[in-house]
Amino acid sequence: MEEQRKQVIFSAIQPSGTITLGNYLGALKNWVALQDEYDCIFSLADLHTITVRQDPAKFRKNALEAYALLLACGIDPQKSIFFIQSHVSAHAELAWVLNCYTQFGELSRMTQFKDKSAKHADNINAGLFAYPSLMAADILLYQADLVPVGADQKQHLELTRNVAERFNAAYSPTFTVPDGYIPKQGARIMSLQDPTSKMSKSDENANGFIAMLDSPDVIMRKFKRAVTDSDACVRYAEGKDGVNNLMGIYACVTGKTMEEIEREFEGRGYGDFKTAVGEAVVEHLRPIQERFSQYIADKAYLEACYRDGAARAARIANRTLAKVMKKIGFLPG
Ligand code: TRP
Numbered sequence: 076m077e078e079q080r081k082q083v084i085f086s087a088i089q090p091s092g093t094i095t096l097g098n099y100l101g102a103l104k105n106w107v108a109l110q111d112e113y114d115c116i117f118s119l120a121d122l123h124t125i126t127v128r129q130d131p132a133k134f135r136k137n138a139l140e141a142y143a144l145l146l147a148c149g150i151d152p153q154k155s156i157f158f159i160q161s162h163v164s165a166h167a168e169l170a171w172v173l174n175c176y177t178q179f180g181e182l183s184r185m186t187q188f189k190d191k192s193a194k195h196a197d198n199i200n201a202g203l204f205a206y207p208s209l210m211a212a213d214i215l216l217y218q219a220d221l222v223p224v225g226a227d228q229k230q231h232l233e234l235t236r237n238v239a240e241r242f243n244a245a246y247s248p249t250f251t252v253p254d255g256y257i258p259k260q261g262a263r264i265m266s267l268q269d270p271t272s273k274m275s276k277s278d279e280n281a282n283g284f285i286a287m288l289d290s291p292d293v294i295m296r297k298f299k300r301a302v303t304d305s306d307a308c309v310r311y312a313e314g315k316d317g318v319n320n321l322m323g324i325y326a327c328v329t330g331k332t333m334e335e336i337e338r339e340f341e342g343r344g345y346g347d348f349k350t351a352v353g354e355a356v357v358e359h360l361r362p363i364q365e366r367f368s369q370y371i372a373d374k375a376y377l378e379a380c381y382r383d384g385a386a387r388a389a390r391i392a393n394r395t396l397a398k399v400m401k402k403i404g405f406l407p408g
Contacts, residue, residue, distance in 0.1 A: 084113040084256065085219035087120040087160065087210075090134075090141035091127070096285035096356065097264035097274030099148060100327045105223060105258040107149035115155040116217050116388065117145070122160045122167060123210070126203040127195060140371060142381055144287055147366035156391075158384030160213065165392035169212035170205070172399060176245075177208050177238055185230055211235040214253050216392040221256040225263070227273070229255060246402040250395075262327050267301040270316035288364060291357045298353035299346075309340035309348050318345075325352045328359040 086106060088098060109115055121138050138159065150157050160166050182188065182204055192199040210231050214222055215238075224232050232255050239250040264274045266283035274284045282297050289297070303317040311322050311333045322336050331339070340348050370377060401407070 081112070081114045082220040083217055083251075084109055084115045084221045084223065085118075085214050085217045085253075086115075086223050087118040087123075087213055088141070088145075089124045090119045090121055090138040091124045091129075092137060092276045093286040093288065094141060094144055095264075095274055095276050096287065096324070096360075098276070099287055100262045100264050100324065101225060102223065103145065103148050103150075104262075104327070107151075109223070110151055110154040113221070116219070116391075117150055117155055117157045118213060118388070119145070119159045120210075120213065122170075123206060126191075126200065126206055128198060139374075139377060143370035143377055144363075144367050146370050146377075146380070147363045148287075152380050152384060156384055156387045157380070158388040159381050162381065162385035163389045163392050165216055165389065165396040166209065166212050169216055169392075169396055169399065170209040172403070173208040173211050173215075173238055173242075174205055176242055177205075177211075177234070181234060181237070182207060185234070187227065187230070207231045207234045208238075211238050215239055215250045216395045217388075218251040218391075218395065219253045220251060222253045223256040223258060242399075249398055249402060262323060264324060264327075265316065265320040267297055267317075267320070270302060270320045285356065287360065288367065289360075291361075294357050294360070295350070295353040298349045298356070301349060303345050303349075307344060309343070309345070310337055321349065321352050325355055328355045 236252050239252045266272050266274050268280050268283040
């Protein structure tokens with residue numbers, strides 16, 4: 076029997092600042108798990124990052140560290156294609172083309188654009204506005220079948236689908252219309268200080284997030300300060316956002332179910348519980364942090380890895396881009 080072609084998965088993360096436990100448990104851990112079953116293409120979306128002004132030296136450092144950290148988390152460059160977006164010029168080129176097939180009104184309706192322009196009122200640049208076209212280019216260049224995205228990116232994926240369908244209808248089938256991929260075990264990790272909002276690396280209060288490279292002391296301290304409630308009972312229930320979040324984190328890193336966790340902490344206070352969550356996270360991150368130290372010390376390996384990733388990505392991306400240019404009617408060069 077002929078082997079069925081594996082479905083293609085594309086996803087990306089921005090190398091802006093530190094990557095958090097929320098990014099890891101919510102996205103990266105799932106990426107790692109998908110690598111055997113799918114043809115995975117993962118990218119560091121550094122072109123997206125300059126929609127917010129970056130300090131050049133820090134930006135460069137963040138990108139390299141993010142690349143090393145993703146390898147340390149288990150992204151395997153033998154199984155998957157793992158590259159840096161700015162190294163494959165087809166992304167910027169297709170993004171321009173797609174801008175011309177996307178309506179001003181559609182982009183104006185994006186809630187992320189509205190949020191971000193409120194947050195960076197002094198720098199509402201055209202890149203921030205056209206951000207979804209670049210994201211659509213990322214996905215469509217690889218003819219991705221599935222795209223794992225969080226709730227905050229769903230609207231962008233919907234726009235990607237619309238633009239792909241529009242282009243296919245105007246010319247002929249060119250792009251695979253991607254579906255969202257909802258992980259079997261979805262984890263939405265919230266801020267430790269405000270458990271009604273998502274854990275974010277741009278949180279002004281560093282106690283709200285755990286950075287993947289935080290030291291064990293810092294991790295323990297942040298969990299000890301985590302917001303809970305006055306109920307003093309480890310129980311998963313509506314209205315107990317802080318406790319629910321800590322239970323969610325504990326479940327993710329230990330593989331225990333909510334019921335098992337409730338039983339484990341029956342009759343015990345939040346102090347014990349927070350210590351246990353902190354220790355479990357420290358142990359879970361320890362091997363990742365060790366691997367990170369090894370990778371980041373080996374610049375030559377990292378360089379070889381991302382160059383190879385970019386070369387493999389570019390072969391696929393350039394094929395799609397060439398088709399697009401031809402269909403539109405650009406004179407071949
Ligand atoms: N915009 C995404 C984020 O900030 C990152 C991203 C860029 C992405 N291109 C993508 C995600 C393509 C999925 C597919 O989280």
